[in-house]
Amino acid sequence: MAGRSQRTGEEDIFEFLYLKWTTLASSFPLIAGALGPVSNLFSIVALVEKWKIVMKDGQFDHFYPDSAWTLALNAVSLVLGVLANASLLANFAGRVKYNLSQAISIGSFYFASVLLVAIIADQYRTYLSMVEQGVEVQFSQGYWSAVITSVLYFACGFVLTLNEIGHLRGYYPANFILTSAQRSLMIQILCITIWLAGGGGVFSRLESYTYGDAVYYCDVTILTIGLGDLHPTRDLSRAILLPYALIGVLILGLVVSNIGTLVISSSQQMLALSRVERLRVRQLKRWDSDATRRTNEDSFNVMRKIHHLAKRRELWTVLGVRVVCFCIFWLVGALVFSKLEGWTYFDSVYFCSLCLLTVGYGDFVPTTPGAKSFFVLWSLMAVPLVTILISSLCETIIGTVVRVTDALGDLTLKNVSSPSSKDVSQVILRKMTTDLELRTRSQPQPDRRYRPRPLNEVDRDNNEVDKALVLINAIQGILTDLHANRTKKYSYEEWNRLAHALDMQFDWLGADSPIRFPVDEPALLLRLYWNSLKVHLSSKRMA
Template identity: 40%
Template structure:
């Protein structure tokens, strides 16, 4: 039984789901834009935020409902996915690129950019170029700190966004000046060659410019009033930047230490070695020889691998919780609105169960479409990284054919690393650091996602084969009649008549509990009549005016008995729903089961009677299941949703019974009060 505090909290939020469904409405007088702006103005007026919505309400939805409510476009509308990904994923991508850009920029600042092959020594940069390089790093760090403050919400969006965009743009332009001057020097002197520092500078300038572009596009969305002045992120997405900063700092620390522990390494080569170690590739071209370097490498690789695993898990969680459900919802809305328009125009007609089944079909087809698209994009992205990496390395590494690079990149993506191939050139190692940090985690996420899909497919196939085997055994294997086996319990997943089960036989099933009030109506009459008869035996001693009160009391006792019986049914239903919430949170219910729920939900205790199914939705059931108010139109956890709605119904019934009891006691006191 839930506590009184939780009941009160849910009662206070009882109108939230209706507000969310109204925000999903496409009616002419209630568009999403107006609803969102209305809600946003209400939030500002009350000095609250969307974060004030309790977590138990947010968990009813399979999507981050805050991210949807914040947008001024709704699922199903044009460019919804575009603005959703701009508001959610561009800041996340920037948060991943920014720290690594600072990491590479440190190497570009410390390393010399030119090498004289005739003198066999590195050429130091001119002082003004070194100063510009250092100023670029300073701007890059400022942009990263500003973005971190923006993620934390401690500083206003407009201020930090402008600081980050300007800082990263200036950092990229300053590096571009150094790159042009150094490249011009290499062209003028044939003995000069570009070192790892030069190529790390090129990559850093590119990363800084991409970060400024991403944040600029996000800022344009705000100026177009697609979302308010804040990053549309949840706590997991905000914490991802912290993990990325920790990993970038760990790379820098490891590179500096390895440069001193392994002789003959530059800072760029040391960063390459740390990348190979943390990504568990192990090419073997650079080896720790001393005992100190080996001990440090053991601890360094272990900690780095743990931090990398944390980042991979966070990225996977963000993608699975943010991208897939939203895409499914968007596809469902487009198809649902199409069928609803056809029904309203009379082009198609559906019975209630047909409309319900159509919504189920829409969801299944949307999930299948999203699965195909995600697999195509994942495999396509992986293939792109693979082929582009092979193409670049085959061109810059001497003696490598395209097949050699093709073979090498695939082994690195699988983190095998036989050591027969390894990049030796300055650009090859700089490119491999960037490519490996991006591609290897991507491969891990891809394998994990495909593994989940294969696991679900294997589970469904196992269930299908088990059922098929049982059916075949039932009709082909016959035992002697004297052998009696105990009856097996009914499978919970195959139960189409009973929505909820419980080990206790005293708990009523869903349909039984739904119709309990109508089945016991005779008992209500007998009990109430018996009590009225007892009172009538004593009515001779009362005054004549109290007879009317006794008759009224008889009616109220009958109504309260019905209400208590109905409340008991609701409690049984809630208990079974909570069992599904814990055991089968993804369970979906049939058409009749949903109608039974609406029957108990719409039972009015003020007029005690159980509504027939045909009256539940005013005769427009088919349109209801396809409409914006349908719970099937929103990505909900059905057991959680029903449990919350039943709990809200119980709270309203308790309030009614409390007021009813108070009124009855007042009437009783007034009737028998002494003159």
């Protein structure tokens, strides 16, 4: 088991199951870390608000009191949910060991979900009994929040269980594969849920809302939808709303800015590497079965085409998957709202579209307790989905349009455009370099007395100096490339000069090809040239 968790070698890195499990290992903790605080928010609503509403002539009359054991089990479920999230975050921070954290989080999430399911089933039985007795009753946001919480708790426990299965099968070690930026994102999601929960408590007191309505009001405010069905009516509420909304929007902005760059970056990179490797191996097999002789330049060009093809396929494949997921989320959400509110499906699609665009005319608003509870969950899930979709659009369609317009602008306005900041920095860099070179030349040179040496020794020294100068000149050019364009791709001739300077030969389609992986080539070449210069000077000094 230990040996399998520490895989090395080409076949292990790109083996299908290993790749998939390693990719999921970075996604599962993010899912649990994001859903956990949200589930706690709904759990608080389920505990604070009574679960049944007695109606009179279709209007609210009073809340039906919950039993003591219902409140007790509900409170225990909330404590278990908080414990599960605290253990998960403690593991993210390195305070609790992985195995202990997994046992606490998985067990607490599942047990909390089971408790809520038991309470929900009992409340539904009581609801049916009251309906049979002729009492006009309906479930409140507390009940629907409990339903949502039980589903979210189970989902958190399930993804953590899958993560544990991957560890037990030896696909990754006993820790969550998260970067520091991804851990920060989890803290930001926790902050925004705490902000919603705290704001719900404040505005429920100031405006005499139920706690569920207050959380719904805070959610609509922070997401800048502004449906207008609930709004502040007192001066104190308006005064508190201004800083509350501003801070909430700032926290939400942090979450949105990090989601597009952090949540999908690691998994997308792994999938891209896998696609490159499959295309490379396929090309090698095709060439092995073909007797036609291929040059090194042919291999180099094919490897370049493989990277380009893999990147293009990956971008459009990811875009297609995200568009499908977004449409499912949009249309299924509309279906739920149509059932809960009694709208036509077209009206529900129209309502969801306006909310996703944060327009919020207010002509359609959720009015039933179930629709309000579902809206809070749906709108919070819409934030990452819309962000990820926009990120894909920027990389593909929007990116293509921008490149075309930039090219047209360069053709039409080339003579009148002002230098960019990058051009200015290049001028400054060249000016500083020139000044330093002139200053060095103007300094008095040391007195070197002529000592005649054998001709073969002079030739050898000249050759050594020439090689050092070649390496230094190459490093100087690469430093310029690093400043101008870190993602520059070098030509076959430039790579050949490197190979000649290092006295090496590269198999461009082989496992040791320096362009096998999509790395920053200026940084790679700089390291290779620098190491060669260091070895060269060290050997000269020893001689």
